[in-house]
Amino acid sequence: MSQLYDRVALIGLGLIAGSMALAMKRAGLAGEIVGTARSGETRDIALARGLCDQVFDTAADAVAGADLVVLAVPVGAMASVAAEIGPHLQAGATVTDVGSVKRAVIDAVAPHIPDGVIFIPGHPLAGTEQSGPDAGFAELFDGRYTLLIDEGVEAEPLERLATLWRGMGAHVDVMDADHHDLVLAVTSHSPHLIAYTMVGVADDLSRVTDSEVIKYSAAGFRDFTRIAASDPVMWRDVFLNNKDATLEILGRFTEELFALQRAIRTGDGDMLHDYFTRTRAIRRGIVEAGQDTGAPDFGRGPKP
Ligand SMILES: NC(=O)C1=CN([C@@H]2O[C@H](COP(=O)(O)OP(=O)(O)OC[C@H]3O[C@@H](n4cnc5c(N)ncnc54)[C@H](O)[C@@H]3O)[C@@H](O)[C@H]2O)C=CC1
Ligand SMILES: O=C(O)C(=O)Cc1ccc(O)cc1
Numbered sequence: 001m002s003q004l005y006d007r008v009a010l011i012g013l014g015l016i017a018g019s020m021a022l023a024m025k026r027a028g029l030a031g032e033i034v035g036t037a038r039s040g041e042t043r044d045i046a047l048a049r050g051l052c053d054q055v056f057d058t059a060a061d062a063v064a065g066a067d068l069v070v071l072a073v074p075v076g077a078m079a080s081v082a083a084e085i086g087p088h089l090q091a092g093a094t095v096t097d098v099g100s101v102k103r104a105v106i107d108a109v110a111p112h113i114p115d116g117v118i119f120i121p122g123h124p125l126a127g128t129e130q131s132g133p134d135a136g137f138a139e140l141f142d143g144r145y146t147l148l149i150d151e152g153v154e155a156e157p158l159e160r161l162a163t164l165w166r167g168m169g170a171h172v173d174v175m176d177a178d179h180h181d182l183v184l185a186v187t188s189h190s191p192h193l194i195a196y197t198m199v200g201v202a203d204d205l206s207r208v209t210d211s212e213v214i215k216y217s218a219a220g221f222r223d224f225t226r227i228a229a230s231d232p233v234m235w236r237d238v239f240l241n242n243k244d245a246t247l248e249i250l251g252r253f254t255e256e257l258f259a260l261q262r263a264i265r266t267g268d269g270d271m272l273h274d275y276f277t278r279t280r281a282i283r284r285g286i287v288e289a290g291q292d293t294g295a296p297d298f299g300r301g302p303k304p
Contacts, residue, residue: 013045
């Protein structure tokens, strides 16, 4: 595939930015990739791993002359980063982000985008529990979806960004921000909170913790412990910024959990059997539609 942007600036050099850099290099999609991170150590690793051709100490310096700027910091840091780069963005440039929440990021970033610069929010539905400049790998997005948010942007910059994501291996869908936040509350954010809770419960129950948790854990609980090892700052910001949708889904989850609890207490085997039959059909529908590879959802990283 041919070069789509002359100069891509990555703001934040962790798992997602690092994977994007490697995936762009794999397919020759960018003339030059530059980046910035707060710590000198992260910048050094990014250079040593060949993620960036050049690194800068500040985001303001990194975006100068870039025709694509990618905000790849935790959701709660998007506003301050956008405020810093706003005055330094080149006319005609596209700014995108990879945050796990969309409405709050749009509210945080859009006011800082000057006229003549295009903002297209995005979210790759791919990741791992690892973070930092060592965590990225070129194949992270292969066969995964990236969602782009169309807030009335022109067709050409949107199509160019979609082409970039396809070149990095992803499928691309376009949707609106509120729908994104509700879908992700169901498929990613609430499941993460449930995993955090379950691992917390096992930890509280010290009789079964320590070595037993890992030694005797079946696949389901092992997946919970992997997910509960995800970055605390990133996930704190996800919940604080997708509050309404997550609370809505968790409210429904709690109601269903109570119904299942009652079925267990009253010995209502028919209810349990019917419920599990319905959920099994959902899983089989996903597999038949070819949307599951057999790998843990999103978990494409090296196994611990
Ligand atoms: N980890 C995952 O599985 C996925 C993460 N995302 C989203 O991508 C974004 C980046 O996540 P990762 O790459 O996983 O994180 P990461 O922790 O690996 O990297 C984040 C980078 O942002 C920098 N950073 C943190 N706070 C900052 C601040 N206040 N100002 C400037 N820079 C700051 C860090 O130093 C680091 O370079 C997040 O918004 C997250 O919601 C999206 C899809 C998957
Ligand atoms: O590691 C996992 O299981 C994930 O769920 C990765 C992930 C985390 C956050 C996202 O916004 C998208 C994907």
